[in-house]
Amino acid sequence: MKHRLSLIYLSFILIISSRESSSSIPSNSFIGIPPQDEDYIKREIIKCKNGSKKFTKAQLNDDFCDCPDGTDEPGTSACPLGKFYCKNIGHAPSFLYSSRVNDGICGMICLR
Template sequence: MLPLVLLLPLALAGTPEVTVTRPRGVALSQLPFYDPSGPFRCLDGSGSIAFHWVNDDYCDCKDGSDEPGTPACPNGRFHCTNAGHRPRSVPAAHVNDGVCDCCDGTDEWGSGAGCENTCREQGRQEREERLRSAALAREGFALRQRLVQEAAEGKRQKQARLESLQEARRELEQRLGALRAAKEAAEGPEQAARAELRRKWEEQRAAAAAAAQDGARADEAFTELDGTGTDG
């Protein structure tokens, strides 16, 4: 049995549309391993088979790589091209099971499930969602930047206010120092006069005390002398 093939139109940028022939269920990235000019070698290296056994609905390779487009191998993988949306791979056992696993419906090529190709619509919705997410991310980034700028501006204002208060404090301290110096300069002569007055008062008191003491001694001496004269 000849392998089932898939004709995939490709529109490359700047080139006319071309058609790539490949076994059904094979991703373009694996196409070099499916060369019909020679035998097919199982991708796990477990053996090789004639190429026309690929997709013959019989599992020859242990890894199921010879049946990417049929449900013969439970461990095989079917590649959904999903043009207009994201490609994906599904278990090959799900091929032709009546359930549309690929948005392009290629996994149900022989079941008659009548899968509609919804890839373009799903791709459009996903792109719109990505655009919304990107817009939200940009808005969030802009908001964050604005908050950062506002915080930086607030910090600068607080720093300027602090520096202004510190400068005002230094000026007040300088004025207070000048006032203290002026007060000390004004009080200096008065304090000196008070000190001189107190010194003189202390001297006078000391002189008065000394005079009183001398008077007392004179009285004592006179008394002694007077007594001596009487006794004679």
């Protein structure tokens, strides 16, 4: 019985660990994008929202700021003006500065 409880506890720890490690790394390039912008971002060549430049889909969330307004980096902290869309599970969705995403400070629960 004691051995069985140890295995259950170990399994629980492994499940929690895998969830934490997978949540800190963006699983796809569309992380941080609000639902209303998903079609806009799916194009092969995408304009920065302020119209200043263009970037490819491969440059989306690549951790390099191509747009001065942060359009291309909603899921990273590469752009100082970047905004991350947060579903904020259980509350109203909101935007937060991309620099506050995965910064080690507990904030909102932003699942995609």
